[in-house]
Amino acid sequence: MSRIYVIHENNEWVEPLRDKLSVRGLPFEEWFLNTGAVDLGKTPPEGVFYNRMSASSHSRDHRYAPEYTAAVIAWLENHGRRVLNGGRALQLEISKVAQYTALEAEGVRVPRTVAAVGSAELIAAAEDFQRPFITKHNRAGKGLGVRLFQDVTALTGYVNGPEFVPSVDGITLLQEYIASPKRVITRVEFVGCRLLYALEVDTSQGFELCPADACRVDDAFCPVGEEPGLLFRIQDRFEHPLVAAYQRVMAANDIHIAGIEFVVDSEGVPYTYDINTNTNYNTEAEEKAGRSGMDVIAEYLGRELVRVERAAS
Ligand SMILES: Nc1ncnc2c1ncn2[C@@H]1O[C@H](COP(=O)(O)OP(=O)(O)O)[C@@H](O)[C@H]1O
Ligand SMILES: [Mg+2]
Known part of the structure; x- marks a missing residue:
């Protein structure tokens, strides 16, 4: 039987998706790819593979998880398996240089x-x-x-x-x-290359603390963190020329699910500086807006599974 395979290295971050897949009764399995061994002579199982490997995996002691994941994805793709956020997406996840060159190739301004x-x-x-x-x-x-x-x-x-x-x-x-007069950054979320919503993040505490901690951002800017004073606000009806440009970047780089961040300077010019193919959603902001990104992902994965099964039969 074919299933949905979730590739990752962080159990905590998968929890919300696990819940949504279960509620929808979708068959899924997790591949925790920190260490492992892939036999290139074997045939991979049938299904849809969703890659959630994270650039920060080394900070959780999973130093070679992205490298191992790249090997596994190469094997999956060689067998024609449907990989969402495929090999090229993983290359971008672990290199901002790769992100910036990909953005510029589609006419998106970067710092x-x-x-x-x-x-x-x-x-x-x-x-x-x-x-x-x-x-x-x-x-x-x-x-x-x-x-x-x-x-x-x-x-x-x-x-x-x-x-x-x-x-x-x-x-x-x-x-x-890039100094934002409004002291916000915007993170535009996509699922299945379609706009989910934009999340506005208050950065007023970011660079303005005093000397010792002055410029520390660290976990505070990870949208899963619940840092006091940080504000996450969902903009439901987000219309911006960048949306179409980001969709081109996604299409050109095998990215299906991502959160892309930009900051606007005092002249109103937006600069894009981060593509997160392993995206997480802020619970509080979602509850306030009555949205659930993970449920949209679960639904999307379910649809992809049906497509793969139809193609196989
Ligand atoms: N060029 C920049 N100008 C102003 N602020 C920035 C810039 N780059 C990053 N930041 C701030 O730092 C945060 C983290 O940087 P980011 O590039 O997103 O790294 P990460 O991939 O670790 O999230 C951003 O969310 C933003 O608030
Ligand atoms: Mg970021």
């Missing part, structure tokens, strides 16, 4: 960014970079390595100090800081 390997190279790149700027990890999620700097001296102190942690792939990004 000016330099990708650096090596501390000296990072500092040198900042010398003639516009200020203020931020750093972030190329392979991130959860705001890993996001810090705001007013000048090169501050960056140098950080990079040469005890708090500096390089990205797990060695690539640190230096990026133009």
Whole structure:
């Protein structure tokens, strides 16, 4: 019998989806792909495979989960299996450079960014970079390595100090800081490439704290976190030219389910800076708006399963 396979490395994040799939009575199985062994000579089971591998998996001690998942997906795709958020989507999930180039290819504006390997190279790149700027990890999620700097001296102190942690792939990004006068960012959610809703996130506590914690974002900006003072608000009827552009990016990169983030500067220009193929939804905001992203995903997975079964019979 064919089923829905959910590929992931974080039990907690799958809980809401598990519930919705169960309520709908859909047959599913989880593939927790931290370690494992895939026999390339074997035939994969029939079904629909939903990849929820996360860029931040190494922060949960699952260092090679994305690499292993890439191997498994290559095998699945080679056998013609339907993989939602396939191999190319995974490449984007674990590299912001891959995200930015894919966005630019579809005419979406991204913040000016330099990708650096090596501390000296990072500092040198900042010398003639516009200020203020931020750093972030190329392979991130959860705001890993996001810090705001007013000048090169501050960056140098950080990079040469005890708090500096390089990205797990060695690539640190230096990026133009986009100041939002409204102090919000918007995360546009898609399921099956269709707009689900846009989530507005209040970032007023983000970069404005004082020195020590000044520019720490960390988990606070992960929409699953319930940080006090952070506001998540669903915009139900979101209409924006970026929606169609994002859909083109998704189509070109084998992405079916994603949350894409942008920030608008003082001139009203939107800059897109993050594609999350492993998206999570904020419970409070959804309850307020009477929406459930995970239920929409469950319904979508159910429809895809029917399609796959019909094609096979
Ligand atoms: N270029 C930028 N200008 C201003 N704020 C930014 C910029 N990039 C990131 N941020 C802030 O930092 C948060 C985390 O950065 P993001 O690129 O989304 O990394 P992650 O993949 O770890 O979520 C964002 O939600 C946003 O609030
Ligand atoms: Mg983000």
